[in-house]
Amino acid sequence: MGPCIYVLKRSCVNWVRKLKEKPATIVGIAIFFFIFLVPLLAQGISVDTSKAGDINILYLIFFGLSLFFVGASVAAGLSTGTSFFTMSDVNLLFTYAISSNNILVYGIIKDMGWSIVVSVFMLFQIANLRANFALSILESAYVVIVYALLVFISQVVSLVIYSFTNANQRRKDVVKYAFIILLLLVVAYLVYGVSSRGTEAIQDYVIYAVPVAGWLLGMLAGVLTSNIVLFVISVAVIIAFILAVIGFMLKFKPDYYEDCLINSENAYHARQAMKGDRSAQANIKRKTRFKNVKTMKLGGGYGASSFFYRHLVEIKRTDKSVVFGTSSVLLLALGIGMGIAARFTSNDIVFAGFAVMSYIGLFLVGITKLTQELSRHFIYLIPDSPFKKLLFASLSSIIRPFISGILLFLPPVFINGFPILTSLILVLCYASINCIYISANIVIHNIFGKYSSMSLLAFLYFLFALLLLSPAAGLGVLFGVILDSVLIGFFTASIINFVTTIIVVFICRNLVHNIEFK
Structure with a gap:
């Protein structure tokens, strides 16, 4: 066991020593602890628990x-x-x-x-x-x-x-x-x-x-x-x-x-x-599954849309269904659980579930179909508009959050009588937040490319996600308070998030126009 303990010890020591060569990582860690942990602990000491x-x-x-x-x-x-x-x-x-x-x-x-x-x-x-x-x-x-x-x-x-x-x-x-x-x-x-x-x-x-x-x-x-x-x-x-x-x-x-x-x-x-x-x-060693996939009724795609068609075929080959994948059962179970909990408490549990799943989505959206396409040369060679190529390459990752939102927030409607309009707006807002996470990924790839520190990229991804969410959060709260309606606040935030996503995709469209392979 001695050599194993030595490897553990040296791994920790070497990681600390390498920090000297990566000042950006040190700054990122310092900002992380300052921005998040210090205010969080300070708030934790004085937080109001009267409405627990x-x-x-x-x-x-x-x-x-x-x-x-x-x-x-x-x-x-x-x-x-x-x-x-x-x-x-x-x-x-x-x-x-x-x-x-x-x-x-x-x-x-x-x-x-x-x-x-x-x-x-x-x-x-x-x-x-x-x-x-x-x-x-x-x-x-x-x-x-x-x-x-x-x-x-x-x-x-x-x-x-x-x-x-x-x-x-x-x-x-x-x-x-x-x-x-x-x-x-x-x-x-x-x-x-x-x-x-x-x-x-x-x-x-x-x-x-x-x-x-x-x-x-x-x-x-x-x-x-x-x-x-x-x-x-x-x-x-x-x-x-x-x-x-x-x-x-x-x-x-x-x-x-x-x-x-x-x-x-x-x-x-x-x-x-x-x-x-x-x-x-x-x-990467993958287990090849020889399975016939029927036509998706999209004509096989043409130009930029061929990426979207191919992604649908890949999803169907992996999950057997484009709409209902492997994780859909777990999401549906969570939606049923929220509906049951809301039935015996209040509808606030659905909003709490929305906040938790939106937070978890920040970590789950890391690798998308677009990220995989950027590592291949095909997307750069297709003679089509860069904006269309970037949009269609991201479209399958944009559609999935809509399906996930339906599985999460529609069950409370049937179990607890949760308002259907509120449920649909939560689905829309949940999908828009995941679109912002995809936009943050696009911004990171557009600015830093693929040859940067992964720890620094992860920190910047979280930072850009928060920055891109800020306009929707601010305007959503503003309209919600002025009009005294939570639904209008969520709906406003959803629209702002979708507009922000379109703007980001348009600004970063040259990401798939100029190749960076070496």
């Missing part, structure tokens, strides 16, 4: 988010899997005379550290947690810790499912249908419980027994409700699960590094492709 809601709403949100993460991990495990290792780990450790057991423990420890880093953005929600659920600063920080544990365990679930089902279609089918049946049973039980007894049904021990999602909920509720027995049992089950996964990998999958090697190579080539390395994208 039911703590069970927080449990419902966390349980739904856990199901979403676990579902995504199961889907990834059944297809491409995940890896705890980078290519540098592969080159340093996989070729060295070190026990595979020690290497696996090293990977788990490293992934746990990355889960904590990824979860730092949840610190922004401390003030909201205190204001909406009357939590203390320590309790809010504990929610962030449990969220980090959720991210880590999701990676563990993906790895063990991939190792168990790899190259065995029968096992894949068993795992897939078992998960779907379990998910439907959990949702049905929760719907029945909430409809008969209210939001207190989320604290049933049947819910706490749901694998991963229920265990983490028990760990969260055990502390917030001072139920020590529930907390101890939940922690013990989680530890036993992690140890069981490690034992499975060590005993039944001693050559797990072969699976990890493939996923590490794919992750490395994907990062290189994002930086502009065309050859890296060709090296």
